[in-house]
Structures are given as structure tokens and as C-alpha cells.
Amino acid sequence: MPRQAYVNGRFVPHRAASVHIEDRGYQFSDGIYEVVPVYKGIVVDEDLHLDRLDRSLGELRIDRPCSRPALKILTRELIRRNGLTNGLVYMQVTRGVAPRDHKFPKGAKPALVMTTRQVKPHSEAMLNEGLKVITIPDQRWARRDIKSISLLPNVLGKQAAAEAGAYEAWQLDADGMVTEGTSSNAWIVTDDNKVITRAASHAILNGITRISLIKLIEANGYRFEERAFSVAEAKAAREAFLTSSSSFVLPVTQIDEVAIGNGHAGLLTGKIRTHYMDYMESLGAAS
Ligand code: PLP
Numbered sequence: 001m002p003r004q005a006y007v008n009g010r011f012v013p014h015r016a017a018s019v020h021i022e023d024r025g026y027q028f029s030d031g032i033y034e035v036v037p038v039y040k041g042i043v044v045d046e047d048l049h050l051d052r053l054d055r056s057l058g059e060l061r062i063d064r065p066c067s068r069p070a071l072k073i074l075t076r077e078l079i080r081r082n083g084l085t086n087g088l089v090y091m092q093v094t095r096g097v098a099p100r101d102h103k104f105p106k107g108a109k110p111a112l113v114m115t116t117r118q119v120k121p122h123s124e125a126m127l128n129e130g131l132k133v134i135t136i137p138d139q140r141w142a143r144r145d146i147k148s149i150s151l152l153p154n155v156l157g158k159q160a161a162a163e164a165g166a167y168e169a170w171q172l173d174a175d176g177m178v179t180e181g182t183s184s185n186a187w188i189v190t191d192d193n194k195v196i197t198r199a200a201s202h203a204i205l206n207g208i209t210r211i212s213l214i215k216l217i218e219a220n221g222y223r224f225e226e227r228a229f230s231v232a233e234a235k236a237a238r239e240a241f242l243t244s245s246s247s248f249v250l251p252v253t254q255i256d257e258v259a260i261g262n263g264h265a266g267l268l269t270g271k272i273r274t275h276y277m278d279y280m281e282s283l284g285a286a287s
Contacts, residue, residue, distance in 0.1 A: 006074055006115075017113075025111065043079070052206070065109075088245065133240075136160055138153075139171075145201070145206060155182075158183065161182070178231060184243060186242055208245060209247075213272065234255055243276075248273065248277065
């Protein structure tokens with residue numbers, strides 16, 4: 001069966017899916033999105049993702065396109081139609097279609113688009129050898145906590161990473177402190193085995209993987225602190241890793257030209273990744 005998308009009330013073949021040229025997402029980036037992982041057929045942390053979707057909509061004063069139960073039904077139906085077992089559900093809500101005018105249009109209906117994508121498991125080499133990240137200035141707006149579809153600095157940052165042979169770019173605020181990656185949260189492990197990640201604020205997107213991982217780190221008795229860390233501290237850290245709905249937990253073993261720790265994936269990072277994978281397995285067992 002050809003891959004399908006959901007567009008404003010209809011399931012359509014993915015290759016034929018389209019929105020109007022005056023959709024405000026297309027013209028103004030006036031919209032928000034979510035990326036929800038599907039692992040072994042289970043929608044991971046669905047309510048946390050939908051809480052964040054509601055929050056992003058609320059911050060931008062965009063109406064909900066449908067109720068949460070309806071969104072869950074649409075998600076399951078799209079997963080079923082696309083035979084998705086491991087991958088991602090992308091959902092995007094814009095303020096809708098209206099003649100181009102910056103201020104909010106009267107009476108526009110929010111537009112909902114959903115797609116799915118399969119994701120291959122991460123290779124053993126990636127898990128053992130880890131990834132390179134580069135560092136770049138954080139050039140984004142001041143409300144990075146909103147999962148806005150306005151992603152130009154993230155796009156440019158990820159492209160810079162790709163051109164440098166890196167997986168991700170860690171963004172630095174004006175004080176040289178790491179905010180986060182272009183599509184992931186940033187973490188380090190200190191010499192005394194404390195796990196550090198920046199506290200949630202307007203400066204970063206509060207990753208759902210981040211939220212679940214903090215619970216697991218605390219439940220398993222690891223030392224943990226939410227605070228900003230500098231690029232210098234990151235380069236001198238014992239271990240580093242990143243988290244996101246598509247990466248889960250992936251080791252970082254090089255920042256710019258500096259090897260992290262012994263240059264191989266960190267021991268604690270590996271344990272933390274295992275806790276996260278076990279957590280996702282447990283969701284399947286519980287359903
Ligand atoms: N930070 C940014 C800027 C992101 O775009 C993402 C995910 O796309 C994340 C962090 C990680 O969030 P999550 O764990 O919810 O995927």
C-alpha cells in the first residue's frame with residue numbers, strides 16, 4: 001500500500017498530499033509541530049507530546065484542530081495505514097489558510113497535517129564510537145520552548161554540522177553556554193559522574209526524551225543536576241550525549257576538534273541509554 005498522509009480531514013497518498021499556498025505555515029511559519037516516536041508499534045510518551053503540542057498552541061493562540069482523543073485515533077489510523085513499527089509520527093498545526101496579512105485572520109480554521117516515517121535502528125558503530133558535534137552561535141528567537149515550525153537557524157546549524165562531517169551542532173548562548181542541539185538536547189557527565197543538562201526555560205525546547213530520561217536517571221539513583229554548562233566544560237567532560245525522539249540517547253565523543261573522555265562512547269551514557277530502551281520496551285509490555 002502506498003504511504004499515506006493525513007491532511008485537513010482526509011487520508012491521502014503521501015506523494016499527492018498538499019496544502020494551500022496561503023497556508024500561514026507556508027507563508028509565515030505561523031504554526032507548531034510535534035514529532036512522536038513509535039517503538040515496536042507503541043506510541044511513546046504520547047500524552048507528554050500532546051501536552052507540549054497543547055502548550056505550543058496556547059502560547060501562539062492557535063486553536064486546537066481537534067480533541068486529544070480524536071488526535072490519538074488519527075495517529076493510530078495513520079500508523080496502521082502505513083504499517084509503521086519503528087519510526088516517527090510528524091504532526092503540524094498552522095493557524096490555517098487566509099489571505100496574506102501578518103495579523104491573525106478572523107475565522108481561519110487551524111490546519112492539521114500528519115505524516116509518518118520509518119527509522120532504522122542506530123548502528124552498533126554509532127553506539128560504540130559515538131558522534132561528532134560542532135558548536136555554533138545560537139541565533140534563534142527568545143521563545144525556544146515553543147515547538148515552532150520556524151526552524152531556519154536550526155536548518156542552517158544542521159547543514160553546517162553535515163558539512164563538517166558532524167551529526168549535530170550544539171548552540172552556544174552569548175555567554176558561551178550550551179543551550180541545546182538543533183534538534184536534540186545536550187548533556188554531559190562530569191568527572192565525579194554527575195549527569196548535567198540545562199534547565200528547562202525559554203532558552204531551550206524541553207525535550208520529551210529529556211523529561212522521561214530525567215525521571216529514569218533519578219529513579220536509578222544517578223547523580224544529576226539541571227544547570228547550564230559552558231562549551232569549555234563540555235569539551236573537558238568525562239562523557240557527553242544527546243537526546244531526542246529520533247535519537248533516543250546517543251553518545252557524543254567529539255566536540256569541534258576535541259575528543260571527549262577516551263574518545264569512545266561513555267560507560268554511563270551506555271547505561272543511561274539502556275535504561276531508556278528498557279523503558280520503551282516496558283511501555284509495550286504494559287499495553
Ligand atoms: N531541542 C530541539 C531544538 C529539538 O528540535 C528537539 C526535537 O526535535 C529536541 C530538543 C528534543 O526533543 P524531543 O526529545 O521531544 O524529541
